[in-house]
Amino acid sequence: MKQPVPVSKNEEVVVDIEGLTHDGEGVGRAKGFTLFVRDALPGERVRAKVLKVKKTYGYAKRLELLAASPDRVDAPCPIFRQCGGCQLQHMAYDAQLRWKRQHVIDSLERIGKLRVAGSGSGAAGGGADGVTDSSAGAKGSERSKGLETGEKAITGGNGVALAGAEAGATPTEAVSPAGAASSAGAASPAGAASPETSAPGMSPSGAAAAAAGIVVHPTIGMNEPWRYRNKAQVPIGMAMADLKDGAAGSLIGGFYAQGSHRIIDMDECLIQHERNDEVVRQVKAIGRRLGVSAYDENTGRGLLRHVMVRTGYVTGEVMVVLVTNGDRIPRVDEWVAGIREAVPAVKSIVQNVNKRNTNVIFGDVTRVLWGSDVIYDELDGIRFAISARSFYQVNPEQTVVLYRKAVEYAGLTGTETVIDAYCGIGTISLFLARQAGRVYGVEVVPEAIEDARRNAELNGIRNVEFAVGLSEEVMPRWREQGVEPDVIVVDPPRKGCDEALLQTILAMRPKRVVYVSCNPSTLARDLRVLEDGGYRTVEVQPVDMFPHTVHVEAVILLVRK
Template identity: 35%
Template sequence: MTKQKNRGYNKTQKKHNRSNKKYNKQSPSQGGRKNSKSQGKPAITNVGRGKQKTVAAQVSCSGLTDEGKGIVQWEGKQLEVAHLMPGEKAEVVISSKGRYVNAELKRVITPSKDRVKPACTYYYECGGCQLQHMNAQAQMRFKQETIDALMQPFGKPEAILTMDDPYDYRNKSHMSFGLNKERQIIGGLYAQNTHQIISMEQCLIHDPKADEIGETIKDLMKSFKMQPYNEDTGRGFLRHVLVKVGKVSGEIMVVLVVASSVFKGKNNFVKALRNAHPEITTILMNVNNRNTSMVLGDQEKVLFGKGTITDTLCGLKFDISAKSFYQINPIQTEKLYAKAIEMAQLTGKETVVDAYCGIGTIGLVASQKAGKVIGVELNKDAVGDAIRNSKRNGVKNARFYQGDAGEFMVQMAGRGEKADVVIMDPPRSGSDEAFLSSVVKLKPKRVVYVSCNPVTQARDMKYLVKNGYEVEGIQPVDMFPQTVHVECISQLVLKND
């Protein structure tokens, strides 16, 4: 997945100075681990009749799932085991009840030459990263093979674009808060597939400054007698802290997600936080009083600063609000956008439709080489951000509209208007047939499909290929090092009528 060498692991461990023994956990290759519910699949929750059986078994790993889990055979069943690698022999604990079987790694007997000790102390508890037990070459190979398999019907993908230093890359992070058994305030991330908070001081893929701010807020909560929100009882005040960092500008936004608009000691809390971190440029209070898994609520108030931060991407400046979508890895985003613009084959005359345009990032980048850019986005706030970003950068050949991109393109086709290129960057769920059929009706010469979920991308590409397009390029980009996620760009060209 990455080009990081072994020195990178040592460099990161030294940089983050994780020497506190109370946080050290045993890895599976060391013969044990705690909090197994956060590893691999969750424990069995939907059980049939009969007693649960738990047995230990020795297995061999034959391959990996697209979630990075090891594939093993046991009593005629194919099982998935987190943190197991191809070619490894291991002891696993298998729990079965009725039709439900769950396998968890106990210890690795014969380790792969590609296995490494994870740089993160919390790796086997958290679940936010899934590949840190693999070296850089194995991670890269896993992602490349995943894309190759998904895109096999369309052609051979290019070599994945990796990241030289695949840590500290996230420009957005959020921490949740709660109480431990001793009723002490803890902060960290949720264990995988749960709402159980893993108390942690740092996340190695977060910006380090964001984690420092989170630790400060945890300490301030104690001195201000501020209680964390409890999802079960509905009591408490602070739910989450969201931090956004401008990697180029250095500007920092802190969003305090609270359960009530009544914030006692608000001014003193903000003053104390600013005194500890004068680098913070804006602080907001977001009220989320609903029983929901969504982090942000609808009500928002600026407590300090202008309420947004600014950052630079591909030579353009962008205003970023608390709710706006902005790619989390700016170093890799510049590689992603450069490749997407290259695939669009712009000469300065083309009309480009930027569907799902968000705050206008890729459309404004494309405007530098296009004749005209039309951005369409359903989210009204994002469209407002896109218009402001266009003005900020002095872009004269881009216009942004609020609405459904598919309907917008059908209307364009109905009026006899043309588009030379459609750039689409949908959510993880991909597009739907209504949108894809609108692309077919508009008949752009080229479609550049940017996706954070190559599974739904391949599905949508199949529709476009059936309806007059052929695939001329596929480029995977590692936007999310240490995780199983991978971004992919595909270039589709309209066949001659």
């Protein structure tokens, strides 16, 4: 007989929070019923109002914090609870790192059905507290991707599934405890060999290592987890009369309120590089002075849709991109002159035209209004030319950590043949080429391959070859031409690897596969396919590319059995 739901809409209940969803909501129980509550951390007790009830779970709004977690901190951003850009500023940074590691572990176990070393009840070996600070000397992946999930699971603080959640129907991929303790080892600085793996893929090895399970290392965090983003993409709108700092009709720009397309006007974002904030402020002020209209997605009218700013962390060069709802920019010369005067470091002012009724930021037409079509920046001594639409990691400091780890896991001695299956503008390819015999990069976006070739030439790196196309189509052609990879590296978007590519990897049988992931769920799904096809997942290194958000990247080493 069907059991009645024990809570009702608008009822006030006490909820004990036991975990976090993949998007940072607290999850807990009231009267044995699962509720999702924003701004609630594991270990907290809250009084909440039930907003929505489904058959096996519901949503509630926190009214009162009855018992706070020791991991709760005051969010420094004044609009943290309105803006959807960050989700975890109210959680201590070390707790964020532990949670991200546990999120990876949960995905591996519940979606990939993989065994994690030391994980009896959600904990895993590899570090004393699941946290490693990055000490790399250089300063995420910005992937616009719909979330593709595998099996969905809800877990509590002890790693045990919460009763009453409807599998496949909840908004969670995995709900992880914030601070599950690790069972062994100690945190080590970024780039140092861990106790378990002094040589990647060599120790632990064989049947004993397979039985012990996958080593998930402590998350590598940042020493200073603020002001790390080198790119700002700011939606533009018109202020309403009741906004504090804007008269009705004036130009505003900031970020969308969580779960909506309502723009929160802001002049400062604590995860953006200070220069990006300053440039956005200046561009908005110039637009107001010139009477520029903002795009209205409801009517399709208005000119300015987005302002994008890129900053070279090493070079200091700035690119400004004006995304417009039309080809013509009134008073364009005054726009350009105003930006050049206000932003002395600007090297490129670009217009992108997007007339479509879409949430996608960029259109197909990009033209230079002034200066160069690229700016330059460096990662670990490698120089990159970055155009308006180039994919380039937004956290340079952690990108170096991530890519160094990928090269380490590749185990290169100078003679190997490596394929980079999602090469983009050649960032990982050029890191690999410094230690490999030859590197082949493939990418479906023609403009990215043009950038990759330019970047190889810019750095005098000649042992690389780039091709345009789908990896699963180009790689077999290379094989027919005699290319036999020792290592294949993949760095897919959030949706993970195409099934055809996974089958191509299995057919080519490299000694090692290095997987760079930005989505633990699709990572776990893909690892299951590779494991079933004859590979063993040896170790996983989570890297915090996006502090104070729920996103986590990871580098994974697989070896052929």
